[in-house]
Amino acid sequence: MRKLVVTTFMTLDGVMQAPGGPEEDPDGGFEHGGWSVGYWDERMGELALEIHLAAGGVLFGRKTYEILGSYWPRVGDDDPMAAKLNAVPKYVASRTLDTFEWANSSLLDGDVPDAVGRLKAEDGDPLLVIGSSGLIQTLIQHDLVDTFKVWTFPVVLGEGKRLFGDGAIPAGLELNDIQTSTTGVTVATYERAGEIKFGSFALDE
Numbered sequence: 001m002r003k004l005v006v007t008t009f010m011t012l013d014g015v016m017q018a019p020g021g022p023e024e025d026p027d028g029g030f031e032h033g034g035w036s037v038g039y040w041d042e043r044m045g046e047l048a049l050e051i052h053l054a055a056g057g058v059l060f061g062r063k064t065y066e067i068l069g070s071y072w073p074r075v076g077d078d079d080p081m082a083a084k085l086n087a088v089p090k091y092v093a094s095r096t097l098d099t100f101e102w103a104n105s106s107l108l109d110g111d112v113p114d115a116v117g118r119l120k121a122e123d124g125d126p127l128l129v130i131g132s133s134g135l136i137q138t139l140i141q142h143d144l145v146d147t148f149k150v151w152t153f154p155v156v157l158g159e160g161k162r163l164f165g166d167g168a169i170p171a172g173l174e175l176n177d178i179q180t181s182t183t184g185v186t187v188a189t190y191e192r193a194g195e196i197k198f199g200s201f202a203l204d205e
Contacts, residue, residue, distance in 0.1 A: 001121060001123075002056065002057075002120050002121075002125070003126040004059075004129065005129065005145075005148075006145050007129070008136065008149075008163060009151045009153065010163050011035065011155045013158065016133055016136075018030055019034070019035055025161070027161070035155050035157065039153050039183040039185050040183070041181045043179070043181050044185060048081070053084055055126055056089075056126060056127065057088060057089040058090050058129070059092075059093070059130075060091070060093070060131075060132050061132035062092060062094035062097055063132075065097075068130070072086060073102055073103070086102070087104060090104055091105075092107055093112045113138065113139075113144065116142075117144065129145075136163065140164065141167040147189065148173070149189050152186045153184075154183075154184040170196055171192070171194075172195055174190065174191050174193035175189070
């Protein structure tokens with residue numbers, strides 16, 4: 001059984017839309033694209049490479065696939081991140097794509113939750129989801145995510161697509177690791193931890 005790991009950039013108020021550039025995802029008139037770029041440092045690059053090198057396959061939504069697929073093949077395999085992403089099996093959730101120029105890419109076959117469930121049932125290294133806000137919502141709603149690696153930036157935007165949208169299943173998580181960049185970005189790793197531990201701080205009568 002393979003784990004499914006979501007790695008995503010997020011603002012302090014939960015927005016994950018268009019961290020990498022103004023034109024990345026303008027859906028809904030979003031005007032704050034590129035909010036993560038000014039906070040990048042060397043330590044974050046090391047952590048990103050570590051996360052990607054551990055993956056046995058990568059899942060993408062169409063938009064994220066097209067953005068990264070237009071970039072990493074051009075970087076070349078002398079770069080370890082490019083070498084990994086160019087070589088690893090890539091699975092794309094899309095209703096419109098039918099041809100794939102990025103090496104080792106294929107369309108998820110049939111219903112996305114069922115297709116991802118079949119991939120998880122295989123032996124191998126973890127499946128990694130990069131960005132892909134729409135795909136992540138589907139995976140969360142069907143309880144398919146085992147690990148969240150959440151990169152929280154010291155930014156508040158007030159609007160935009162959020163990591164946990166409508167339809168998220170209530171669940172408890174356990175913090176297994178946390179790293180901090182020189183720019184104030186925290187990279188926290190959360191694992192499944194069963195049900196939420198409810199209680200009350202109210203004084204007994």
